[in-house]
Amino acid sequence: MAPLSRLGVILLFLSSLIAIINGSCSFETPFFPPPTYTRQSSEVWEAFSQIEASLSRLMSNSTDPGMNKSSYSIEVTSSKSTLWSTFHTAKDKNLTRPGAEKVNETSRYRIASITKVFTVLGILQQHAAGNLSLDHTIDRYLPDLNSSHTPDSILWHDITLRSLASQLSGIPRDWAQGDLILDLEDPTAVGLPPVSRDDPEFADLPRCDSYNDFKPCTAQDLFRDLEGRPPVFEPNQKGKYSNIAFELLGLALANVTGQAYEVYVGSSILQALGMAQTSFSKPDDSVAVLPKDIAWYWDVDEGVQNPTGGLYCSSSDMSMFLRYVLKDYKNIVDAKLNWLPLPSTIGVGSYYGMPWETLRTDKILDGGRTVTFFTKGGGLPGYSTMILVVPQYDLGITIFAAGDTDLLSDLLKMVVERVIEAADKLAGRQVDERYAGTYTADPNKLNSSVTLSYSSTHGLEITNWISNSTDMLKVISQGSQLPPTQKFHAQLISTGLHRHEKTKKGELWRLVVSLEEPAAPSVWDDLCTGDVDTAIYAGKPLNELAFWDKDEKSGRFYQLELTAFRVNLTLTDGGGGLRIGHLLGQQL
Missing domain, CATH: 3.40.710.10 (DD-peptidase/beta-lactamase superfamily)
Structure with a gap:
């Protein structure tokens, strides 16, 4: 068999590496883990205060x-x-x-x-x-x-x-219950024929609950x-x-x-x-x-x-x-x-x-x-x-x-959406503080690095990725065969799993490419599949990542493993209080 051309290698690699998701397909798995609620969760406490004020106005100002x-x-x-x-x-x-x-x-x-x-x-x-x-x-x-x-x-x-x-x-x-014969004084007023309770047909109806003074x-x-x-x-x-x-x-x-x-x-x-x-x-x-x-x-x-x-x-x-x-x-x-x-x-x-x-x-x-x-x-x-x-x-x-029968609907609208919006902001902030940043290999051994960023629309995504001196986002762009103007996002999705489940060490995520809305969307853009388990390389999932070295107090991760690439990267630039000296075994 003839060897693949460089473009063929890129296309094969791309198709194997990542599941591509249409912009109109909302992904089944959350972009990030659930938030942790603490005294510092200001987003939710502020939301609760605002909801309380809105509810007070609803009930005190009502003329109903x-x-x-x-x-x-x-x-x-x-x-x-x-x-x-x-x-x-x-x-x-x-x-x-x-x-x-x-x-x-x-x-x-x-x-x-x-x-x-x-x-x-x-x-x-x-x-x-x-x-x-x-x-x-x-x-x-x-x-x-x-x-x-x-x-x-x-x-x-x-x-x-x-x-x-x-x-x-x-x-x-x-x-x-629910039979109108028990409630309508004049059935003919709503176009129904009159039925007497003395009719034989009525004799077949139940003799309990609303048919008999709520007898059990x-x-x-x-x-x-x-x-x-x-x-x-x-x-x-x-x-x-x-x-x-x-x-x-x-x-x-x-x-x-x-x-x-x-x-x-x-x-x-x-x-x-x-x-x-x-x-x-x-x-x-x-x-x-x-x-x-x-x-x-x-x-x-x-x-x-x-x-x-x-x-x-x-x-x-x-x-x-x-x-x-x-x-x-x-x-x-x-x-x-x-x-x-x-x-x-x-x-x-x-x-x-x-x-x-x-x-x-x-x-x-x-x-x-x-x-x-x-x-x-x-x-x-x-x-x-x-x-x-x-x-x-x-x-x-x-x-x-x-x-009031309409009260539940009012309460749902006033409470639930605000709570979710606040929880989402909290979760986003925690993701930003715990995962985002630049992770780098030892420069004396390998030119590899990953920069992770958070946004409210795309969650945690890779915004820069160099693997063994190769620009991986450029590989994805060139090999995708999408229009040059088509934007995409290399998003990370939490799996809820760990490399070591018993100790909860090595938090596992998967990478997918999410395409922004097509220029001319059609009904078939909503036909979505949820396959994020792509090909493997030497027995390892190509799109799997694992976060290690978690600070239990802050929740911050300091190590990123790219599973199939057999490389561990150290956080060298990011929020949450870097411990570069500790991680590299050096004195600050």
Whole structure:
């Protein structure tokens, strides 16, 4: 075989070295590790102060009667501790049943569908214990579901526990509430035919919950209603929200544990985590956040619907739970179960998880960078709730609201985006202080150096790279076969791994080339792939870098290894307090 020309060598090297990412493709992995929150994290403390002032203006200047009847509890936590909390007590409360005198971190709310997170956690625990499988069908654990023989009934033998937990079952949303026949005095006013409750058709409707003064529904009520109920979609073909799915998961959990669902979750999750302010039983009014005119719903027993929305909880307890999730979400019950999996696509959108509702957005950060939120919201009469887990910033956010139904939306807009912007600025500053600078080989042995710079749009990137007297950025530019005006960035992406995982030494990153937006973008520019594992050289990844010699107090790294190039470079110019004399074994 004839030897490659110099240009051929450059092209081969380029194609092997780096994954090229279109400008319109936001990369799946964060540009940098999560920030560390300390007393010096001025960006976030200033943001919290500004948010507090904005919230105060919102509630004090409102002329909306609904706002005057509203209360809220908001907390932001890292995986280590609560960073900030704020509370508001409604001005206009029930005279005969006011509830908690002053809302604080111990005040309880009905958290509605956030309960689903605890139901799925119970299922994951039993899956890890080998007592059930996410990939078994639900009728294996609830054989009563097969009592129906109607041709168009739900095919339970095609619906797995994973399908139910992931909102992919295709089954109806609700069954014991939400029927307009209970609310419309005159159905004909909205074009519906009149139906008498004495009609035989009405006799088939449930006799519990909203159909019977909120009498608790039972498992038999649920099974009876599901007989002959048709599905909405084919199983596993389309995401569709279903409360019934989680009621079935709760019943399956009870069957395999031999305990009532509420008893199992109470002992295996709530007590195990120390969540003493969370329960399925109704707390005393002295700690209850009771919205005016809707306080009666505090007393409603959800019965068989508890797994989908029955918990009462305080904001401090929820922060405790979010810390538990943040600390170990990749291995929360089993190393094979990542509870917060990223969507398989790299673009922007929202997705169902188990049971997290995942949002990936590029509308907060500079440069089209994305933020991924794992959320769970809930709503019951008088209550609107939301929790958000943001692993890339090591943040968990709790927002509980009671009263005005629009308040939660206002609070989300005022709190979450500002917190993320501040956390991103903090993370960027820490990256700049800990990684940026020029790393150089011993000049007596090798002409090799790398300069790393940080920007808010491109994160940590290589802005100068000499390897054995070769300008590597020029090699990339010449060998890319891109238009001469096409700009690119040699970005570094944290992998979250270490060369030595046990000691957490040798922090591993990967290099990708990110192209700026094409001059004439097309729809296909949004077709993104996430392959950053390129070719190897003599058994080593060509685009892998490792940071070594970390100062534990400042977090500053002083050594950079280019894995495939078999070279270690020393920081010779950069912030964070250089220790050149120490690193070179010289006296300053």
